[in-house]
Amino acid sequence: MASAATINDVAKMAGVSIKTVSRVVNREPNVRQHTRDTVLKAIDALNYKPSMAARGLAGGRSFLIGLMFDNASDSFLVDLQRGILRACRERHYGLALCPASRAADRTADLMEWVKSTQPDGIVLTPPLSDDRTLVEQLLQIGVKFVSVSSAGTGLGPAVYIDETHAARAMAEHLIEAGYRDIGFVRGPAEHACSELRYQGFVEAMQSAGIQVNPDWVVTGAFDFDSGVEVAKKLLAQSSRPNAIFASNDDMAAGIMHEAYRIGMKIPADLAVAGFDDTPMSRQFWPGLSTVRQPIEQIGQQATELLMRTVSPVSLATNDENKNPSPDSNMILPYDLVLRPSTEPAA
Amino acid sequence: MASAATINDVAKMAGVSIKTVSRVVNREPNVRQHTRDTVLKAIDALNYKPSMAARGLAGGRSFLIGLMFDNASDSFLVDLQRGILRACRERHYGLALCPASRAADRTADLMEWVKSTQPDGIVLTPPLSDDRTLVEQLLQIGVKFVSVSSAGTGLGPAVYIDETHAARAMAEHLIEAGYRDIGFVRGPAEHACSELRYQGFVEAMQSAGIQVNPDWVVTGAFDFDSGVEVAKKLLAQSSRPNAIFASNDDMAAGIMHEAYRIGMKIPADLAVAGFDDTPMSRQFWPGLSTVRQPIEQIGQQATELLMRTVSPVSLATNDENKNPSPDSNMILPYDLVLRPSTEPAA
């Protein structure tokens, strides 16, 4: 293995000090254009790649973004990773994964990971982004983080969509399609979005002057199996809804599966709506109406936000702007994706 | 932020040199039990976590496993990550992701990533594991790697299942269920498994004395959309198969979707089988028969294999055993998962 070129080799070839090479690599100001060009040429010639490890050790940065997740859905995770990686690529950052353990001392485990990996910033996904204990510890040891797909605890920046508004839009769509006996499946309490989505549903119902039937509001675990379970509950009732709005696609899939099992037709006998636009929602028969969050974009924006606050060089002009602006939250637009599963009943 | 304890603090507290602490941390031999205990106590008391960056710089190792992938399915990727992370956790390794770009100089991009990230080992997923150019370059710069879910190019270790045998078993199941007019959907050529799975299918057909109808053998891209496409082709023929074995679940899903669209019943009018046991195959109605690869386990085994070859301390006894044994391949068992989609025709 031809050992890779070091900064020393580049410096020698360009006839400058290693510090100047370092400056060029880090895009620092105050390097004459001519010098910069010479160095860049040498870097190119030697195919030089700075060593992350050394940069990290010397500079106190790791050039790593951490992604913390717990039990997230496959497509959510992958989409998010895609977005984060896209943002990382430009700045030559790496992405390190940190899955939450199922252990009781989950928070301690996560903090340990943070200490040993020392990422420059962390992307927090629900439900971790809604976990006040975790967030406070993160804040305490001074690690930058950003919550995604959730407004978070309000203690740090976040990138998300207007969940309530989106849920309301979907509920309104159901109502407009002629459904009035609408059931709702909430998510688990530790997810802040569970409440928000439910609120949107309630708002739409109230605006339309429809009573929310408490017997038709149930809670699932955001997974397929719990969708099957709640469907059994909901559809076994003597008076049952003719539409169900599940607060995520996995549960909606479980509902459709169960509905089919007991011989119901969708949407003829039961309309179903989901939330998240997982690939499955398109692949199911019939296609599932859902709300699309721009997950990949959320990941990218969150990462860029993170890297901005860890900016290597404090830009000359604004010195007092040390902490990220308190309200650096970003709200991204969602899409209402309408498919046959919510078409007007015959 | 209370700055974390360093190896120096531990050494001072334990009353030994930092080198001895280093020995304990790395589980090196030749440290008296009593000394080891004292050091461990100090480590615990100070909540010391070694810095990856420093260890990497000094030791020439990065403590990072790289996962290279290209266009893998969500669930495959996530399952694999789960397995890799499990293996990493024990040895305090990190996982860094490296998605292949869609650019023409994909290989160059990947190699660049390797050079700058310097992972201690790389997990290669299909179709990258089947890419001879890439593998040869990896070999050339001397990075350890292991192919997963594919026998690879034969140039390095690999962890996988017997694809041919599995496909044959599924085909035999279809035949036993009474289907004889069976179509097959191949995967893209750059995936080595495409050929292997097809072979298994052919073997089963030949054993049963059934002619493979070339009109019913088509090729897809391993994704949902191509499944829809090939279904249109296959089902529009005047003489059409009454069973289709798609060489992965995503394509099988596309086929089922299209079959439903044109009003066919599954399995009454058309039996469908897939391969991979994605979550979807269980969630679809009716459930899709498929072959389960133990992806998570594959990831874990591959990672452990990798870490074994990068063993920190060369074990005294065998000095000539430098390169990993040439045939350190692991073949893991698969599961035939039978669901209603292939039940005997009425």
Next chain:
DNA sequence: ACGCGCATTGACAGCGCTGTCAACAGCCAT
């Protein structure tokens, strides 16, 4: 011409750890 400020560059000291090698103790066979 002199002094000042700014832009540009380099010398140097680490960052926290590991590899190397040397030091030393304890133990055996001679």
Next chain:
DNA sequence: ATGGCTGTTGACAGCGCTGTCAATGCGCGT
């Protein structure tokens, strides 16, 4: 006792880079 082992430990020199600060050169106002 002598030499040669093996087992245990520490001193020290970096790994490849960045932060700090000092040195240099240049243009400007007086």
